[in-house]
Amino acid sequence: MSLLKKTNIPQILFSILVLSSCGNDKKIQPNTIAEVEDTLPKMKPLGPEAKISQVYINSVTGRINHFYVKNWPNNTMNGSFLVAKNGQIIFERYNGFANKNEGTKITAETPVQIASVSKVLTATAVLKLVNAGKIDLDQKVNTILKTFPYEDCTIRMLLSHRSGMRNYAYFTDHDKSVWDRHNQLTNNDILEILATKNVGLEAKTGTRFSYCNTNYAMLALIIEKVTGLKYKEAMSEMIFKPLGMTHTYVFDDDKDRKKIVPSYKGNGVEIGFDYLDNVYGDKNVFSTVRDLLKFDRARNAPGFLKPELLKQVYTGYSNERKGTKNYGLGIRMINWDSGQNYYFHNGWWHGNTSSYIPLQKENVTIIALSNKMTTKTYAVRKLAPIFGDYPFKFKDEE
Template identity: 70%
Template sequence: MKMIFIKKANILQLLFLLFVLSSCTKEKKKTALSDAQLPKSTLPKMKPLTNESPKLTAAYIESKKRSIEAFYNRTWPNHSANGSFLVAQNGQILYENYEGYANFREKRLITSTTPLHLASVSKVLTATAVLKLINAKRIDLDQKVNTILKEFPFPDVTIKTLLNHRSGMRNYAYFTDRDKTVWDRHNRLTNQDILTIMATKNIGLESKTDTRFSYCNTNYAMLALIIEKITKLSYKEAMKQIIFKPLGMNNTFVFDYDKDKDSIAPSYKGNGVEIGKDYLDAVYGDKNIYSTPRDLLKFDRARNSPDFLTPKLFKQVFTGYSNERKGEKNYGLGIRMINWETGQNFYFHNGWWHGNTSSYVTLQKEKVTIIALSNKFTTRTYKVRKLAMLFGDYPFHLDKGEKEE
């Protein structure tokens, strides 16, 4: 009887031990599952800015519409535009126009829902996602990049110097173009390829970090990798969850080379000849977002919402960091600016990739959004900045023959 009792005790101890181990295993699995779900549940999300006031009167809208339409007809006479154009104030559209073809061969017209390539205006959206992660304390503005991307070879480069183009890095389009031992142009380049090349091919800095401004697409290709590392999502999915979906930007997406290359609006030279894809077309963060003016209006107003960032961080976004030379032009955290001696400030970003040109203007004091996109190469896209003069004291120079409405 004693032996049976001991055996029963041993069995009970063994069962208890198995129960404890099983509980620990389940707890570990539960923890691992929570970690896997963490990015989705804790991702910071943009919030729409709605019901802006005051509501514009019909007379005011009509007056501004006439002036904007006159500017549009001067800039693109005889319906020569091939793209999308919108001007809004307080979130209310004053004027919009959509002309030309998204696809010349198919005779597919550009409409208000046609996504066009944003080129470098994509940088504003990439910066916005990074800023939301900073605001949520997932990363720090002054954090060293090599604490996130372990193989990143430049120890002094921070997230801030990526955002404001003061990292000193070289442009990936140049160091992958000239030497076949660095990269074979028959292969499509990816963001990870850029990082690996810099880490293994002795690609040095162009200048010492944070000593001068040098606009460089490599900065934003690295920011896209940081977004992926921190969120544990693809850049495409992270941008969708942080920005596009919360704001209802239903016609905005990150270009997926394999999935989208045959369906997106191609780009064209000024003479209408289609421009094909090349080995750089799979890199994202610095470019490769497609959108519409109406979607970008939602985005712009959300960026001017009190919920966007803390006041301190918001101010840092619109501070110029390149003051080694005296001048009016500067760059903040993902935004270009002109700072006149009068105290007036103008914030914008332009873009150019293949035949795509883009212009994004945000007049903060006047709550005005100006968007111009084209998939047929033209520099006229950039002239829309002059419309700022309709809303405030922005001292742009008029071209010969132009007059202010």
């Protein structure tokens, strides 16, 4: 028996070593792909909200419909229009052609160019990165975009339009030594021009408000640099996918020309593309009113931003002149002496006009999108007095 034990002990030890070795080998198999943690800060949908009563719906829809009929008689609106409370749609209309040549009509699932309302979405992505500690509001832009030439400019200044930069649509328009309009302009081209062409500032950085699309073209590049993703991918991963915005995307001029909803002049003539159509961040998000409603409600979700940061979003930064109009971090505002505040953002690009209005105290969302040129899209602000103490002249439409 003792001889048998002596014989088996080495075999047993050998078996243990082999098994142990196999276990270690399993951990370092060359074909095994390690999971990489997704560190992108993402929007989260707002949970269930208080259900509104049919009595309430009946009390407001008549007035909304009256406004709609007066503003767009005989259903002359070419676009989409929605009013919701607590995330529940109480009024919506879809009218006109998505594409006149093809005879397709605009529906709830038709994405149209939301123009400068895109800035609200770009700002939201930047703010989520700030909230996650990946960048700082007062961080200098040239610490992220190394060739950015304006040393004193910060992310906060880009968001609030206080960089002093000139609009890229103007400084690339006439001078061929700056840009040849036969070539499509990109965000990186704009940065290169700023760095090398000495286009100069419109005003000293940080001294005054000047609404400028260049600010948001640079913010889109910051999103790309910080996330390591193209802007359209970052927006999809951070905002569109998490919120179920299935009909929302960033336009890619090289790929999407033939499939997008075109825009039209007021007389119905289609508006073509130009050399500025590849720039994003300031525009070029295509969406629907229902998708934008999802986005709006998510901005009201607990934990959207830390309270102190959220407060800064709705703070006016342009107080060098006394007045009620101001601009926060990616949102326009009117601040009345009564203490009432009204937040909104409008947009215009080619024949597309848009208006996004979150009445925060009342949990009401008003959105209008049109792909046929009209300023009546902006008149939807006159619906605000239906829901709260907003001194707009609703009766003008009666």
